[in-house]
Amino acid sequence: xxxxxxGVTVMKEIVVVSGKGGSGKTIIAASLAYLxxxxxxxxxxxxxxxxxxxxxxxLPMSRTIRKYKVYISRKATxxxxxxxxxxxxxxxxxxxxxxxxxxxxxxxxxxxxxxxCGACALLCPASAISMLEWKTGNMALGETVxxxxxxxxxxxxxxxxxxxxxxxxxxxxxxxxxxMGIDLLVVDGSPGIECTVIASIAGASYAxxxxxxxxxxFRGAFRATKIAQEFRVLAGFIINKSMGYxxxxxxxxxxxxxxxxxxxxxxxxxxxxxxxxxAKPIVAYNPESKASKAIKIAYENIKLGVGLK
Amino acid sequence: MSFxxxxxxxxxxxxxxxxxxxLAVILSKMNYKTLLVDSDVENPNDHLFLDVNPKRVxxxxxxxxxxxxxxxxxxxxxxxxxxxxxxxLGDDRKPVVFYEACIGCRVCAYICPQNAVRDxxxxxxxxxxxxxxxxxxxxxxxxxTESQATLAIxxxxxxxxxxxxREKYNFxxxxxxxxxxxxxxxxxxxxxxxxxxxxxxxLGLETMKLTIEMLQAINIMWIPLINKSNISxxxxxxxxxxxxxxGAREVFEVPYSEEVFxxxxxxxxxxxxxxxxxxxIISLAKRVIELRDACLSSR
Numbered sequence: 001x002x003x004x005x006x007g008v009t010v011m012k013e014i015v016v017v018s019g020k021g022g023s024g025k026t027i028i029a030a031s032l033a034y035l036x037x038x039x040x041x042x043x044x045x046x047x048x049x050x051x052x053x054x055x056x057x058x059l060p061m062s063r064t065i066r067k068y069k070v071y072i073s074r075k076a077t078x079x080x081x082x083x084x085x086x087x088x089x090x091x092x093x094x095x096x097x098x099x100x101x102x103x104x105x106x107x108x109x110x111x112x113x114x115x116x117c118g119a120c121a122l123l124c125p126a127s128a129i130s131m132l133e134w135k136t137g138n139m140a141l142g143e144t145v146x147x148x149x150x151x152x153x154x155x156x157x158x159x160x161x162x163x164x165x166x167x168x169x170x171x172x173x174x175x176x177x178x179x180m181g182i183d184l185l186v187v188d189g190s191p192g193i194e195c196t197v198i199a200s201i202a203g204a205s206y207a208x209x210x211x212x213x214x215x216x217x218f219r220g221a222f223r224a225t226k227i228a229q230e231f232r233v234l235a236g237f238i239i240n241k242s243m244g245y246x247x248x249x250x251x252x253x254x255x256x257x258x259x260x261x262x263x264x265x266x267x268x269x270x271x272x273x274x275x276x277x278x279a280k281p282i283v284a285y286n287p288e289s290k291a292s293k294a295i296k297i298a299y300e301n302i303k304l305g306v307g308l309k
Numbered sequence: 310m311s312f313x314x315x316x317x318x319x320x321x322x323x324x325x326x327x328x329x330x331x332l333a334v335i336l337s338k339m340n341y342k343t344l345l346v347d348s349d350v351e352n353p354n355d356h357l358f359l360d361v362n363p364k365r366v367x368x369x370x371x372x373x374x375x376x377x378x379x380x381x382x383x384x385x386x387x388x389x390x391x392x393x394x395x396x397x398l399g400d401d402r403k404p405v406v407f408y409e410a411c412i413g414c415r416v417c418a419y420i421c422p423q424n425a426v427r428d429x430x431x432x433x434x435x436x437x438x439x440x441x442x443x444x445x446x447x448x449x450x451x452x453x454t455e456s457q458a459t460l461a462i463x464x465x466x467x468x469x470x471x472x473x474x475r476e477k478y479n480f481x482x483x484x485x486x487x488x489x490x491x492x493x494x495x496x497x498x499x500x501x502x503x504x505x506x507x508x509x510x511x512l513g514l515e516t517m518k519l520t521i522e523m524l525q526a527i528n529i530m531w532i533p534l535i536n537k538s539n540i541s542x543x544x545x546x547x548x549x550x551x552x553x554x555x556g557a558r559e560v561f562e563v564p565y566s567e568e569v570f571x572x573x574x575x576x577x578x579x580x581x582x583x584x585x586x587x588x589x590i591i592s593l594a595k596r597v598i599e600l601r602d603a604c605l606s607s608r
Binding site for chain 1: 413415416
């Protein structure tokens, strides 16, 4: 099953998610991993934002330990010699991935849109369609310049099943981490509220939900909070780029209604932008900055939340 | 003929929605009949910029199996064939469905030898619409905890297609979800040109590469736009070089200013107040109009 938690009991897994992209997930995940490492925890950073994995830019790899390929998707192909031109496959494709060339009765599968459900292969009366195994993405285990390991994955362009892929990455990352004797995974989740986020949150020990003080971002973050509550994952809310606008107060009220805790308020700080440009987590670039201090407060709260000392 | 402009860019938070909304508003102000489509179904928020409350037009309905327990002989064929592993045998030896994983492909209904699978249907979200000063906006919204964004976007774009055929817009602006996965491809399906938005950070640079690769794979013309262009000169240069090497003639740039952030946060529109952002959007709109004219004359 896709969304089943993978049974990690001893190891703690902290997931950083947000409803909207660009809220600061990666920055916060990188900072948390760095702080845990500094305090002597055995930590591994995991990037499950498979569309656009960015964690490795803030936690640069000094070397790659191992590379993996994931094959969990399928694509349909048509054998033209067997096709009788009935075009039944066009009707059954739920994604409109099969088109017939204009004026002919020869179906063509647009591999970009094919999601590999296999409905066409099953129903083709001439058995002309078969399913091929397809590469879903690449994964890599590396060592960051700070010394702790990082696990990252990249989806093939137009690839599908990000959800199952996220699940697969978390499973493999957890297995590797167990072999390496890691205590703690810090996972950089994906934006949105889709299956990737569900797959990121389900079964984790803690979800840090990051939001900017904009109505757009809060809306997504509330949805992420609901998901965490639905999956009974302990969640803490972090307001990033806080500037003390009225919208923040409104959000705080709503959050207290939803029984969600605010564990950190990170002020807007230009130092963060600078740290991005030199590709370092803010807490490593300038530990004395306003933002770093606020991240440390959130970090302490998370530590308490998952019961680490 | 309508001309479709998709606003995309791999990374979240780079300004896709901001630019899509403002571009649509300015085109509509220039007396072009414009439709704005928010296809970021997981987190649609274009209507928040416009301060309208879109009304539900129709639900996004997908096939969902319902098993007739009297006909079912527990042969297990549906469990084997389900591409998402969404069916399992329950305690009473009858199949049960995990709706979060079901993609509505109907394979179980096709294979069942007893014809015991019926369609009970489920709504995974809604298509909404609203009109503001002559600008029409169609929003696709996925229900929280639903996972079929790609399917929802496919259905949304089909709805948009029929609407476009009926209303004959001059411009259709599509705000796509972030990323380069299948859901983005569905949103880009009808696009004539894509505006690719990025920011000068290592993260922005990498996602720009991926997005260009994707657009070249599906053969769509693209216009790059660097948002927050003054935050890092080094990465701005790298982005510019990347765009030129990939064949872009003109690169639009919007400087970062706190004012933009403030205007956005107070539900006001950037093109409706005086700021540096406005001029860039106007020149972008002019470029898009040029492309449309060129396209129409060649058709």
